[in-house]
Amino acid sequence: MSKLSTAALSGLPETLSVPAYDRSAISVGIVHFGVGGFHRAHQAMYVDRLMNAGQALDWGICGVGVLPGDAAMKTVVDSQDCLYTLVLKHPDGTREGRVIGSIVEYLLAPEDPEAVIEKMAAPGTRIVSLTITEGGYNFHHVTGEFDAGNSAVAADLEPGAVPSTVFGLVTEALVRRRERGLPPFTVMSCDNIQGNGDVARRMFTAYADLRAPGLGEWMRDNVAFPNSMVDRITPVTTEEDRAMVAEDFGVEDAWPVVSEDFEQWVLEEDFPLGRPPFEDAGVQVVDDVEPFELMKLRLLNASHQGQCYFGYLAGYRYAHEVCQDPLFARFLLDYMDLEATPTLKPLPGVDLQAYKRKLIERFSNEYVRDTLARLCAESSDRIPKWLLPVIRENLAAGGEIHRSAAIVASWARYTEGTDEQGEPITVVDRLRGPLMAAASRNREDPLAFISQPELFGDLASNDRFVQAYTEALALLHDAGARATVEKLAAGGAGTA
């Protein structure tokens, strides 16, 4: 069996689509930070689709890894001529494979920061895009302020420092372009953050303010940061996926990516140096992304949080197991209908009921095998960004909050670190220590978990929230996850 490479492409089975374009003709137009599963299943796929249609060959992607852990990606990318297999898993169990060729280079910042900076400073680079996770933006959950105390950021700000963070690297490249009389590139965030472009603008310019007087102001006036809504459920690649690619498609790929077949990308039109003709690849280019972002983050992502802790505690390990269970599906739909939907903005032309039904279908796709472990990870970066805004808005408007409060309680219960069978839970979170310490006091002090103002602000002093949260937490302790969801679904636990 051939290892995936340029030379192997011509001998691959016909069941696997391969790039129909001349990859040697591609030049880099996009530098992308955070080449993980999602970028490879989404943005790189859209660019590849354009290239297959004979377009965007001047928009090749140079990937960048900033963290030491990205060395593994660098090794694989280099050994496969930057090619990889994307396998879409349809709900009927069929699979569709395609070799993606739009990434043409990969640089590891810890190994060669200068090369990363110069790649962004090169005239051909017109977009720097990001999927660096919610935590990568380095802002305080409650104040929204840039965290200048972060040690890596502080090190980058030392005079004469060689930058190591995305903030240091991107800012240095912008400074060099300015010195060389080149217009700045567009910074395009593709992370699951409400107002991701606006947040990126605030964080990068806050860093620049600290780096040199006037630099932040210049960036505010000159650099575009379009907002976007991105969607495609992309689980972590497993050994089984590697074996499946070999068996189904006859190629040895050290790091394929698998995803659901659904895709969506809604992008704000703000690209002073141009962009690939994304609309030709199915991207919705609009003037205002916010209503779409709210819909996706509060319905899809917050529902992921609504299923992962309850589901895990109830003994499930995969998203489809939870969502194929009618009780949990009902709970999620009720959360969406009664709590999230009233906080959304008008979306002319979008059938929200169909969108929600489709979400349950997507979550229930058993072939995607999205793990609850992936959805439970880094919750401290997710709950405050997706779910707490729903709670705050409903509290202010006198709206319904019982299911959202119960989801927060399920996180608190999960973080105690033992499931309902007494088995240990591996809590993966950059705040694991303080979170688990707080959760360990849940029984003696039911407000312990939500009394972390850096995550919850003043919610622990809101009587309505506290009542709903403590009732759900007590039920979780006394009767378990399933019984808690049952009670909520039946209109119990104080629900409206």
Ligand SMILES: NC(=O)c1ccc[n+]([C@@H]2O[C@H](COP(=O)([O-])OP(=O)(O)OC[C@H]3O[C@@H](n4cnc5c(N)ncnc54)[C@H](O)[C@@H]3O)[C@@H](O)[C@H]2O)c1
């Ligand atoms: N996986 C999905 O289903 C999905 C769907 C839509 C959007 N997203 C967005 O994409 C992000 C990444 O998801 P993924 O599935 O590719 O994850 P992943 O773990 O496969 O990749 C994450 C990438 O981000 C990089 N990264 C993490 N912290 C960073 C930091 N502080 N600075 C710079 N780089 C950093 C990592 O090095 C890695 O390259 C998500 O957090 C989300 O915002 C993911």
Ligand SMILES: O=P(O)(O)OC[C@@H](O)[C@@H](O)[C@H](O)[C@H](O)CO
């Ligand atoms: O990747 P995160 O941390 O933003 O969130 C976990 C999931 O909710 C997310 O990856 C979804 O699968 C994705 O947003 C679907 O488009």
